[in-house]
Amino acid sequence: MLLPTALLALGASLVSAVPVLEAKDNYFINPKTGNRFQIVGVAYQPGGSAGYDPSRGVDPLSDADVCLRDAAILQVLGVNAIRVYNLNPDLNHDQCASIFNAAGMYMLLDVNSPLVGESLTSFNPWESYYASYLNRTFAVVEAFKNYPNTLAFFSGNEVINNEETGATVPPYSRAVTRDVKNYVKNHCDRPIPVGYSAADVRDVLFDTFNYFQCLEDGKTDDLSHGDIFALNSYSWCGDSSFTKSGYDQLVAGFKGSSVPIFYSEYGCNTPSPRIFTEVGTIYGPEMTDVFSGGIVYEYTQEPNNFGLANISADGSITLLPDWYALKDQFSKLDFTKIQGAKPPSAPAPKAPTCESKLISTKGFNSNFTLPVLPPDAPEIIQKGVSPKPVGKLVSISSWDVKHPVRNPDGSVISGLAVKPLGEDEINAPGTNTVALNSPTPTSGNGTTSATPKNAAGKSATAGISFVLGAIAAVAVAL
Ligand SMILES: *[C@@H]1O[C@H](CO)[C@@H](O)[C@H](O)[C@H]1NC(C)=O
Numbered sequence: 001m002l003l004p005t006a007l008l009a010l011g012a013s014l015v016s017a018v019p020v021l022e023a024k025d026n027y028f029i030n031p032k033t034g035n036r037f038q039i040v041g042v043a044y045q046p047g048g049s050a051g052y053d054p055s056r057g058v059d060p061l062s063d064a065d066v067c068l069r070d071a072a073i074l075q076v077l078g079v080n081a082i083r084v085y086n087l088n089p090d091l092n093h094d095q096c097a098s099i100f101n102a103a104g105m106y107m108l109l110d111v112n113s114p115l116v117g118e119s120l121t122s123f124n125p126w127e128s129y130y131a132s133y134l135n136r137t138f139a140v141v142e143a144f145k146n147y148p149n150t151l152a153f154f155s156g157n158e159v160i161n162n163e164e165t166g167a168t169v170p171p172y173s174r175a176v177t178r179d180v181k182n183y184v185k186n187h188c189d190r191p192i193p194v195g196y197s198a199a200d201v202r203d204v205l206f207d208t209f210n211y212f213q214c215l216e217d218g219k220t221d222d223l224s225h226g227d228i229f230a231l232n233s234y235s236w237c238g239d240s241s242f243t244k245s246g247y248d249q250l251v252a253g254f255k256g257s258s259v260p261i262f263y264s265e266y267g268c269n270t271p272s273p274r275i276f277t278e279v280g281t282i283y284g285p286e287m288t289d290v291f292s293g294g295i296v297y298e299y300t301q302e303p304n305n306f307g308l309a310n311i312s313a314d315g316s317i318t319l320l321p322d323w324y325a326l327k328d329q330f331s332k333l334d335f336t337k338i339q340g341a342k343p344p345s346a347p348a349p350k351a352p353t354c355e356s357k358l359i360s361t362k363g364f365n366s367n368f369t370l371p372v373l374p375p376d377a378p379e380i381i382q383k384g385v386s387p388k389p390v391g392k393l394v395s396i397s398s399w400d401v402k403h404p405v406r407n408p409d410g411s412v413i414s415g416l417a418v419k420p421l422g423e424d425e426i427n428a429p430g431t432n433t434v435a436l437n438s439p440t441p442t443s444g445n446g447t448t449s450a451t452p453k454n455a456a457g458k459s460a461t462a463g464i465s466f467v468l469g470a471i472a473a474v475a476v477a478l
């Protein structure tokens with residue numbers, strides 16, 4: 001007879017998993033195929049920042065039925081990754097992580113939250129850099145380190161968003177990257193990539209990039225150097241183009257990067273509904289040498305009007321015109337070819353050495369001597385957080401979606417279920433097909449004629465980029 005632990009181990013090995021990806025030089029690589037990986041992602045925070053509430057014991061990856069509903073909808077949409085901003089390390093995420101894994105989707109996870117004591121503040125960052133903040137941050141790493149679909153951790157999101165914060169925040173934010181990487185090195189059995197998600201404020205964007213990607217002189221294992229660099233960019237609005245949107249300047253600016261570059265948010269919503277013509281460019285020949293895809297902001301409709309789907313209080317959900325527009329754009333692309341690209345054989349670009357000449361904006365911090373760990377933090381890094389809220393893949397008993405999911409005309413989509421993928425498979429458009437009623441206007445009537453709305457802040461952590469992105473877009477357009 002098998003012992004219970006042996007049974008458990010056997011059960012775990014029967015769950016199929018996505019291939020564990022690596023950040024190697026300037027690209028994400030699938031080591032099973034040697035191919036580059038392009039992120040086709042959606043930001044996932046049902047309920048906005050209120051969807052994370054420690055007092056109610058909820059976060060976006062804690063309710064299995066909700067995750068099943070959303071994983072099915074996102075699988076049909078064709079995405080291969082979600083970004084989740086606000087996580088409670090002490091909740092159990094096993095079912096949700098297992099559902100997204102089975103659906104062929106990776107998770108890019110922010111280790112911070114907007115709550116006090118759970119992130120570095122833009123104002124006086126030194127006041128928010130202390131051991132219990134780091135302990136919670138490391139606990140998020142513990143909670144997610146064992147899922148094969150954990151693709152990366154964001155050590156900060158838009159903490160630097162103007163010249164003023166560029167003067168004070170960089171050493172602290174780079175220190176948090178160092179600390180999380182140090183924790184990963186000591187307590188994870190693979191080098192899960194860690195990096196920063198920047199506001200696309202062109203005044204400080206490339207200084208921020210250089211500050212995070214440079215290597216301390218003479219050090220080949222400089223742990224404070226980010227493994228990836230991402231940006232939240234809203235400069236492509238409506239029927240724009242590679243040059244009109246300023247995407248060309250981003251490609252020029254990030255060319256030669258030593259780490260993978262991607263959009264950690266995109267999808268300007270003015271005008272609305274969105275047409276997502278940037279998708280063809282992001283995954284096309286003008287960008288893919290430099291970028292590794294992006295993450296659309298965002299899955300659910302919240303007051304700021306960026307939603308692809310609208311959740312009702314009873315948990316039923318209605319797909320919005322933007323969902324269909326995005327699906328149409330994804331379906332135009334040849335993802336077999338896009339995900340089949342090999343990295344070039346030429347040696348990858350090397351990170352520059354950290355020195356003040358890398359910084360071009362007056363007043364932006366050019367001191368690369370980082371603050372030392374706060375008291376008590378070295379011991380946490382050495383011994384690990386206690387207790388360790390470690391998660392694991394579990395088997396899921398049913399893949400059928402339990403909540404009603406509706407087309408914009410109110411009709412319920414029948415037979416919606418997550419299609420569990422086989423070992424080493426990743427989701428792509430066309431993997432899960434289901435009959436939909438497309439809202440494409442045929443009579444100029446009703447369903448798609450949303451009036452353009454202005455966006456007001458997104459969430460406490462992701463609020464400012466839209467406004468600044470719009471300013472950057474105007475600046476670029478001039
Ligand atoms: C550290 O994090 C763990 C996991 O969330 C928690 O249980 C523990 O109380 C924390 N310890 C301190 C000292 O904050």
Ligand SMILES: *[C@@H]1O[C@H](CO)[C@@H](O)[C@H](O)[C@H]1NC(C)=O
Nearest residue numbers: 301310311312313318320450
């Ligand atoms: C979303 O649903 C709510 C009711 O649950 C409704 O008031 C709102 O108008 C809907 N929004 C959109 C964009 O369909």
Ligand SMILES: *[C@@H]1O[C@H](CO)[C@@H](O)[C@H](O)[C@H]1NC(C)=O
Nearest residue numbers: 171366367368369370371372
């Ligand atoms: C650079 O930062 C370090 C650590 O905060 C500090 O000790 C040092 O004085 C700073 N150097 C300059 C020139 O400001």
Ligand SMILES: *[C@@H]1O[C@H](CO)[C@@H](O)[C@H](O)[C@H]1NC(C)=O
Nearest residue numbers: 409441442443444445446447
């Ligand atoms: C528009 O939709 C409304 C409500 O569904 C319907 O009553 C009306 O006949 C439609 N008009 C046209 C021109 O299709």
